[in-house]
Amino acid sequence: MIRRAGLISFVMLLLAVPLFPSFYLTMGSYIGLYSIVAIGLVLLTGVTGLTSFGQAAFMGLGAYTSAVLTTQFSWSPWLTLLIALALTIIIAFILGAITLRMGGHYLPLATIAWGISLYFLFGTIPILGGSNGIVDINALQLFGIELRDEHIYYYLIWGVCLVALWISNNLLDSREGRAVRALKGGVSMVEAFGASGLRLKNIIFIYSAVLACLAGWLYAHMQRFVNPSPFGLNQGIEFLFMITIGGAFSLWGAITGAAVITLLKTVLQGILPKLISQSGNFEIIVFGIMIVVVLQWMRGGIWAFVEKLLPSKPDRPIGNSPELAMRIQPERGSKLLRVDDVTKAYGGLMAVKNMSFEVSTGEIVGLIGPNGAGKSTMFNLISGELPRTQGNIHFGAHAISGLHPSHIARLGLSRTFQHVRLIPGMTTLENVMIGAYLRTHDGIFSACLRLNRGSDERVRAEAAKQLRRVGLEESMFVPAGTLSLGKQRVVEIARALCADPLLLLLDEPAAGLRYLEKKELAALLSDLRSEGLSVLIVEHDMEFLMNLVDRFVVMEFGEKLAEGMPHEIRSNPAVLEAYLGGI
Amino acid sequence: MDFQTILILAQDAITNSAIYALLALALILVFGVTRVIFVAQGEFVSYGALTLASLQTGVMPGTVWLLLILAFIAACMETARLLVSGARHKLPGALATILAPPLAIAALVKICTPLHLHLGWQLILTMLIVIPLGPLIYRVAFRPLADATVLVLLIAAVAVHFVLVGLGLLFFGAEGVRTPPFSDAQFTFANLNVSGQSLCVYATTIVFVAIMAWFFNKTLYGKALRAVAFNRNGARLVGITPHLAGTFSFALASAIGCLSGLLIGPITTLYYDSGFLIGLKGFVGAIVGGMASYPIAAAGALMVGFSESFSSFWLSGYKDVVVFTMIIPVLLWRSLTTAHYEEEE
Numbered sequence: 001m002i003r004r005a006g007l008i009s010f011v012m013l014l015l016a017v018p019l020f021p022s023f024y025l026t027m028g029s030y031i032g033l034y035s036i037v038a039i040g041l042v043l044l045t046g047v048t049g050l051t052s053f054g055q056a057a058f059m060g061l062g063a064y065t066s067a068v069l070t071t072q073f074s075w076s077p078w079l080t081l082l083i084a085l086a087l088t089i090i091i092a093f094i095l096g097a098i099t100l101r102m103g104g105h106y107l108p109l110a111t112i113a114w115g116i117s118l119y120f121l122f123g124t125i126p127i128l129g130g131s132n133g134i135v136d137i138n139a140l141q142l143f144g145i146e147l148r149d150e151h152i153y154y155y156l157i158w159g160v161c162l163v164a165l166w167i168s169n170n171l172l173d174s175r176e177g178r179a180v181r182a183l184k185g186g187v188s189m190v191e192a193f194g195a196s197g198l199r200l201k202n203i204i205f206i207y208s209a210v211l212a213c214l215a216g217w218l219y220a221h222m223q224r225f226v227n228p229s230p231f232g233l234n235q236g237i238e239f240l241f242m243i244t245i246g247g248a249f250s251l252w253g254a255i256t257g258a259a260v261i262t263l264l265k266t267v268l269q270g271i272l273p274k275l276i277s278q279s280g281n282f283e284i285i286v287f288g289i290m291i292v293v294v295l296q297w298m299r300g301g302i303w304a305f306v307e308k309l310l311p312s313k314p315d316r317p318i319g320n321s322p323e324l325a326m327r328i329q330p331e332r333g334s335k336l337l338r339v340d341d342v343t344k345a346y347g348g349l350m351a352v353k354n355m356s357f358e359v360s361t362g363e364i365v366g367l368i369g370p371n372g373a374g375k376s377t378m379f380n381l382i383s384g385e386l387p388r389t390q391g392n393i394h395f396g397a398h399a400i401s402g403l404h405p406s407h408i409a410r411l412g413l414s415r416t417f418q419h420v421r422l423i424p425g426m427t428t429l430e431n432v433m434i435g436a437y438l439r440t441h442d443g444i445f446s447a448c449l450r451l452n453r454g455s456d457e458r459v460r461a462e463a464a465k466q467l468r469r470v471g472l473e474e475s476m477f478v479p480a481g482t483l484s485l486g487k488q489r490v491v492e493i494a495r496a497l498c499a500d501p502l503l504l505l506l507d508e509p510a511a512g513l514r515y516l517e518k519k520e521l522a523a524l525l526s527d528l529r530s531e532g533l534s535v536l537i538v539e540h541d542m543e544f545l546m547n548l549v550d551r552f553v554v555m556e557f558g559e560k561l562a563e564g565m566p567h568e569i570r571s572n573p574a575v576l577e578a579y580l581g582g583i
Numbered sequence: 584m585d586f587q588t589i590l591i592l593a594q595d596a597i598t599n600s601a602i603y604a605l606l607a608l609a610l611i612l613v614f615g616v617t618r619v620i621f622v623a624q625g626e627f628v629s630y631g632a633l634t635l636a637s638l639q640t641g642v643m644p645g646t647v648w649l650l651l652i653l654a655f656i657a658a659c660m661e662t663a664r665l666l667v668s669g670a671r672h673k674l675p676g677a678l679a680t681i682l683a684p685p686l687a688i689a690a691l692v693k694i695c696t697p698l699h700l701h702l703g704w705q706l707i708l709t710m711l712i713v714i715p716l717g718p719l720i721y722r723v724a725f726r727p728l729a730d731a732t733v734l735v736l737l738i739a740a741v742a743v744h745f746v747l748v749g750l751g752l753l754f755f756g757a758e759g760v761r762t763p764p765f766s767d768a769q770f771t772f773a774n775l776n777v778s779g780q781s782l783c784v785y786a787t788t789i790v791f792v793a794i795m796a797w798f799f800n801k802t803l804y805g806k807a808l809r810a811v812a813f814n815r816n817g818a819r820l821v822g823i824t825p826h827l828a829g830t831f832s833f834a835l836a837s838a839i840g841c842l843s844g845l846l847i848g849p850i851t852t853l854y855y856d857s858g859f860l861i862g863l864k865g866f867v868g869a870i871v872g873g874m875a876s877y878p879i880a881a882a883g884a885l886m887v888g889f890s891e892s893f894s895s896f897w898l899s900g901y902k903d904v905v906v907f908t909m910i911i912p913v914l915l916w917r918s919l920t921t922a923h924y925e926e927e928e
Contacts, residue, residue, distance in 0.1 A: 045734070051734055051737070053741070098914045099918065101918045102917060105620055106914060106917075108620075108734075112863065113863075113867070114907075117904045120901070124900040240738060240741070244738055276753060282752070284748065284749040285745070285753070288743060288745035291738065291741075291742035292742050295731070295738065296728060299731075
């Protein structure tokens with residue numbers, strides 16, 4: 001209710017600005033333009049955990065491309081927009097492709113360099129008018145009307161800004177968007193469910209660059225004059241300051257920050273030179289100090305405070321959507337996973353040596369062994385996170401050794417993590433929905449335009465079903481970070497089930513669980529088995545496994561020590577020796 | 584282009600490369616120890632030259648005020664920290680170590696400024712003013728963020744850059760300065776004029792690199808710093824405090840920055856905002872070295888110096904474009920040679 005009232009008063013304020021003197025109108029237009037850039041930067045920085053100092057340069061690319069082509073060759077601004085966007089996409093793609101494979105700080109460093117280079121190019125290339133810039137740029141024409149009037153242009157800018165806001169919001173609430181939001185916790189989790197971290201990061205970088213380019217194009221045809229100075233590195237840094245102050249974790253933070261910095265800059269530029277009786281951009285001192293203070297004391301920016309004051313969003317009930325298509329489990333007893341003479345060596349150290357075992361459909365196999373036996377390494381070799389040194393792993397009819405984890409996930413292998421990898425800020429339901437990444441196929445465009453509603457509702461219903469199945473229905477709408485560690489492990493299982501796997505790989509699922517929770521987990525796993533699912537569990541807790549698994553594989557020092565039914569393992573002298581040190 | 588021109592350009596390139604190499608070394612050390620990508624390091628270059636210029640004209644440099652203000656803020660923060668953690672008895676000692684040196688330096692500068700001392704003394708005074716700024720900036724801006732991500736620390740570093748550039752304009756005005764050379768000597772080798780100042784640059788770089796090599800390889804404290812850069816948590820476990828290491832690395836950064844400013848002040852005109860670009864060129868060198876390898880970074884600095892100097896001959900207007908665009912192929916090369924995917928922290 002209050003949220004809706006806030007939104008309405010925000011729109012009313014936007015509509016009312018043109019009634020004030022033209023100074024406010026100009027301010028309003030600038031805030032709108034900067035908001036468009038800042039929205040993209042929120043997605044890149046606050047959501048994805050990357051950043052760019054080159055957004056002003058992308059803005060300049062949009063502005064200059066259109067300025068040159070419309071003045072020199074009298075092309076239509078609408079055509080030049082397409083060209084500017086194409087250029088932006090190419091450059092952002094190259095920058096991303098080069099830097100995103102390496103650590104997270106290489107992208108900002110590359111964008112600093114790109115920002116400086118482009119700025120100097122604007123100032124030096126003769127056709128771009130040098131430091132004097134390009135004048136007499138055409139106004140935009142829409143349905144034969146020239147958009148010269150400042151009022152109309154103001155509405156145009158804010159129209160674009162609100163559409164950008166809507167699209168970005170849609171994107172975040174989609175299959176790809178949830179995967180993007182999960183990237184900050186590292187790429188291995190999303191890749192285990194079939195997404196490509198590199199691709200998603202590059203898409204978001206290109207998306208933010210496209211928004212900046214669009215803002216630059218709007219800027220050129222608003223001012224009808226461009227010169228290099230608004231597209232320098234300092235402006236690129238100011239965009240980053242906007243979202244830091246406004247709040248990098250929310251799209252509304254982008255608009256808040258754009259408004260605060262733009263207004264504050266105007267005020268400070270009026271006051272400070274008089275105060276100091278010297279001319280110069282002294283507002284940067286104030287901005288710099290503000291940023292350090294914000295980072296030290298309120299990392300979520302202004303919007304985090306606003307968010308705290310607002311009532312929480314009402315939980316949208318789960319709809320009654322048709323169920324997602326499911327895989328057909330292979331016939332019970334058929335060979336599902338075959339590990340064949342697999343070795344993993346780190347230099348001279350053999351973490352896993354000549355391991356061979358099989359898992360059949362519909363059985364639960366426990367992979368056990370003392371600390372340091374190589375169980376988790378074996379686990380990661382199967383899931384594809386580590387490359388094997390020798391040997392073969394087959395999953396059904398496919399050889400999976402050497403495949404990327406996302407590819408293995410596609411074949412129907414689903415896993416949990418020993419160190420829980422949930423996104424603490426997302427709700428439990430959203431976390432589980434990530435598991436179904438491969439079960440729907442809506443791309444970025446349909447997500448942006450909200451064409452994915454139907455299939456997204458089905459994913460939501462599926463995630464709710466899995467949470468109900470593991471007994472966490474009541475925690476569906478709370479942030480996953482607020483659950484106890486034991487419950488978080490169970491959420492991981494629900495997420496893995498949401499992928500509709502053929503084989504479930506569980507890495508120490510009972511660690512940190514209480515006695516009753518362990519009993520419930522064991523009951524759940526045996527239910528799954530009776531539905532035909534196959535499970536491979538890496539575990540310490542013998543007691544938990546003893547009455548649950550069909551077969552044990554015991555490892556010690558990277559090698560297979562024994563294999564057999566629970567009662568055989570219980571009385572196997574070699575296993576007793578390894579576990580208890582010999583009696 | 585004749586041989587003579589090549590020699591002159593090469594000499595120019597080597598002089599600049601020496602400075603970029605020094606800056607790159609400091610950047611890598613600071614990044615390794617604190618994870619801060621310290622883009623504001625170049626500001627110490629301007630501060631060094633401009634502070635010396637103020638002392639030359641007998642004016643109290645504005646950087647002294649910055650020193651006092653930072654010391655005051657650091658003292659307040661330290662007081663709050665000690666009171667909260669209940670270590671009240673440590674307060675007098677802590678405040679004395681933070682406040683006493685800056686106050687003593689300020690007093691010394693106040694006394695010495697009107698005396699028009701010999702250049703050597705003024706150089707020492709300049710270093711005394713500028714070097715403590717590094718550790719104080721670390722204490723005030725970065726230490727409270729010690730647990731933040733590289734990204735947050737980078738944003739903070741950019742914020743510090745803004746503050747320092749703005750203050751540079753406030754303290755020194757928009758005019759550029761050229762400081763007096765350490766030596767007026769001119770030497771001629773095979774038709775090539777070499778100024779005494781260039782020789783000073785080479786000598787200082789070699790001496791500094793040698794001292795650093797000795798320090799990091801031979802002394803216990805140097806080894807400890809390398810340990811922190813290699814593995815912060817491991818170093819903490821064996822009793823090396825990261826804060827002390829951070830303080831030291833920032834001191835080294837401001838020292839190298841200030842020294843670089845004093846060395847090139849006589850060769851090029853420096854403005855309040857010139858340092859940033861010089862620092863970034865050191866950065867390109869550091870990136871060539873993957874922010875980790877000192878020798879490769881030094882080679883990268885040479886590459887920057889040479890491409891800058893030769894492109895200024897062929898395409899004078901595009902000098903900076905060439906230097907900063909060079910980073911793209913370098914990153915491509917690094918990306919292709921970095922086999923594994925680096926996971927974010």
